Amino acid sequence: MQSASTDDLTIVGTPDYVFGFKSDISQCFEMSDLGPMRWILSIEVQRDRTNGTITISQRSYIDTILACFNLQDANPASTLLQPGNALGRHQSPSTPCQLEDMRNVPYREAVGSLMYAAVGTRPDIAFAVTALSQFMQNPGRAHWEAVKRVLRYLKGTRELWLVYGDQCNGLKGFSDADWGSSTEHRHLISRYIFTLDGGAISWSAKKQNVVALSSTEAEYIALTHAAKEAIWLCYVLADVLDPQVRKHPLLLHSDNRSAIALAKDNAYHPRTKHIDIRFHFIHEAVDDNKITLEHRCTKDMPADLFTKALPRPRLEHLSALFGLRSL
Structure with a gap:
């Protein structure tokens, strides 16, 4: 007999439906009820029943990617990209020396990490990530500095939360x-x-x-x-x-x-x-x-x-x- 397992499952519905579903599924599978959802896919969830709001954040994820790219001690940035300073392909490497300079720079990994935040809880960085992803094939030093600036912006704004329910x-x-x-x-x-x-x-x-x-x-x-x-x-x-x-x-x-x-x-x-x-x-x-x-x-x-x-x-x-x- 083969067995399978999953590490998390989120159930959404009215209280009667949720309790009934958990009761039914526990009769078929061994399960642990961890109570109200607090984390899902690196997203922190808080619920304020008094004010009727739900808030989500990726501050822990932001800390993780900052450490991954050795920017945990960097100074926060106040903006994402420099207004009026457009990035372009003319800043991509064009000589062997420039290509060698960028060879071991984790540009694609950093942009990929930013993408998860941009589609998860941080719409404010979506434009910057879209702009930076255009240079994945041949990023230059200016593009890499822009990526690091976005990461430093996230460091300075890690306490921002998406809030639902404060407006009806x-x-x-x-x-x-x-x-x-x-x-x-x-x-x-x-x-x-x-x-x-x-x-x-x-x-x-x-x-x-x-x-x-x-x-x-x-x-x-x-x-x-x-x-x-x-x-x-x-x-x-x-x-x-x-x-x-x-x-x-x-x-x-x-x-x-x-x-x-x-x-x-x-x-x-x-x-x-x-x-x-x-x-x-x-x-x-x-x-x-x-x-x-x-x-x-x-x-x-x-x-x-x-x-x-x-x-x-x-x-x-x-x-x-x-x-x-x-x-």
């Missing part, structure tokens, strides 16, 4: 686009972030395979990218929380009024008829009352954090808008 405003989405600002390519990068009761639950930065001809077109394509995620999230939440979620349109914010107008009534069709038909998905979603679009000024647009390197005050302001803060 349901599911909201925020969409933005980076229109041709990259020095390495001119493809637009669409970005979104979704929050549930004040805390970020989904975020993305995707380089599209098209070159937008205007900011309206770029934002319109970004809205379509966000709308697909919005509809999927509604289905998930309907299954997990309440089937009524699917009956209400999801609120999606953009900072471009022209893109919102195009999605609502196709008012700009003569100037945008070249846009690929698949990007008109957002127009159908609005017509079907699955998405409600609303303008939000750029200074309060959380997704703007994923489009460029920002100074510390603005980084902190936008991070707080999706629930990332010190307890």
